[in-house]
Amino acid sequence: MRRPRLAPDGAAAGASGAPSRATIHDIAREAGVSTATVSRVFNQPEKVSARTRDRVEAVIARHHYVSDALARGLASRRSRTLGLVIPTIMNSIYASSTQAIQQAAQEVGYTVLIGISEFSADEEALLIHRLLERRVQGLILTGRERRPDLYEKIRHNRTPFVITWRQSREAALPSISFDNYRAAQAAVAHLIALGHRRIGLICGRSDVNDRALDRRRAFEDSLQAAGLTPDPSLIFERSFEFVDGRAAMHTMLARPERPTAVFCANDIQAIGAMYECQEAGVAVPRDMSIVGFDDLPIARYVTPQLTTIRVPAGEMGARAARALIDAIEAGEEVAPCALVTDLVVRGTTAPPARA
Numbered sequence: 001m002r003r004p005r006l007a008p009d010g011a012a013a014g015a016s017g018a019p020s021r022a023t024i025h026d027i028a029r030e031a032g033v034s035t036a037t038v039s040r041v042f043n044q045p046e047k048v049s050a051r052t053r054d055r056v057e058a059v060i061a062r063h064h065y066v067s068d069a070l071a072r073g074l075a076s077r078r079s080r081t082l083g084l085v086i087p088t089i090m091n092s093i094y095a096s097s098t099q100a101i102q103q104a105a106q107e108v109g110y111t112v113l114i115g116i117s118e119f120s121a122d123e124e125a126l127l128i129h130r131l132l133e134r135r136v137q138g139l140i141l142t143g144r145e146r147r148p149d150l151y152e153k154i155r156h157n158r159t160p161f162v163i164t165w166r167q168s169r170e171a172a173l174p175s176i177s178f179d180n181y182r183a184a185q186a187a188v189a190h191l192i193a194l195g196h197r198r199i200g201l202i203c204g205r206s207d208v209n210d211r212a213l214d215r216r217r218a219f220e221d222s223l224q225a226a227g228l229t230p231d232p233s234l235i236f237e238r239s240f241e242f243v244d245g246r247a248a249m250h251t252m253l254a255r256p257e258r259p260t261a262v263f264c265a266n267d268i269q270a271i272g273a274m275y276e277c278q279e280a281g282v283a284v285p286r287d288m289s290i291v292g293f294d295d296l297p298i299a300r301y302v303t304p305q306l307t308t309i310r311v312p313a314g315e316m317g318a319r320a321a322r323a324l325i326d327a328i329e330a331g332e333e334v335a336p337c338a339l340v341t342d343l344v345v346r347g348t349t350a351p352p353a354r355a
Contacts, residue, residue, distance in 0.1 A: 083113050084139075088119070092297075097164065097313040104317070113136060125146070132153065140161070144168045160328055161324070162323060164317070180214035183311070184214065186343045187293065203215050234262075240269060242272035253277070264290060291307050299344075319337055
């Protein structure tokens with residue numbers, strides 16, 4: 001078989017005359033070294049003399065050569081790649097943790113492949129399967145609830161994993177996260193301590209989001225523990241969007257007995273609810289107290305500033321990536337870690353006007 005001829009600039013050329021991709025054999029032949037030496041320049045440069053390394057790198061640069069990392073990974077069983085599955089990239093709280101994961105991985109030479117499930121269990125299962133096909137060395141998952149066969153598939157492929165965004169107390173499901181239930185309890189307890197007795201809830205869909213389910217359960221349990229009965233007409237499960245928070249608040253304000261406070265299990269929903277109050281002439285916090293969840297940067301730039309739960313999204317992402325990589329390198333399971341959330345009291349909560 002005839003080898004590709006060289007184009008005028010030194011690049012390999014195909015039959016059409018257009019440059020074609022050079023191979024490791026082309027690089028080795030032109031540099032006057034073995035293919036093993038070229039491979040060491042990429043993987044163990046310290047084992048190649050400076051003079052030889054410079055000569056090989058000059059040929060690599062001239063041909064714009066990129067080594068086949070997939071082939072190297074299959075041969076060594078080390079792809080140095082992590083798989084990350086998140087429900088959405090539209091919410092900046094997920095973007096914050098994703099960036100932290102990416103930065104922590106990049107610092108030690110790992111690449112992150114991201115899959116977005118759109119809160120679909122079927123789509124998540126497909127994404128996990130595809131990431132395993134690509135031989136990722138570890139998986140970072142969002143939330144705990146998924147089909148048992150998925151965890152079996154991950155373990156069968158000997159792929160370490162870690163759960164984020166929901167704390168797990170099961171040793172078999174290692175997590176680096178915070179307790180959504182306790183965090184939501186703190187938010188509701190704050191409203192009850194201020195004297196609110198008629199409290200509404202705006203949260204995500206608990207049927208597809210186990211974090212939303214924890215926050216809703218905490219809301220209902222906190223009211224009942226205080227001798228209050230949750231009113232189903234004041235509980236709204238919506239998408240985490242401004243318009244959904246606004247629509248839910250619009251409905252609550254139309255009730256004959258509207259609430260004096262609302263817990264929103266997401267800052268975006270909370271700001272949408274604040275906007276609806278403003279449009280309806282309902283003063284926050286004089287006529288309506290609102291608590292959010294996440295402490296997004298925008299929470300400090302609305303008027304009044306939003307009382308919310310501060311979530312360590314960036315710290316969680318960075319710790320998850322580092323712990324997963326440590327587990328991969330050591331051939332062990334991920335060491336779990338429980339993170340702390342804080343109630344940040346700002347200007348959207350006050351005692352009810354009627355108190």
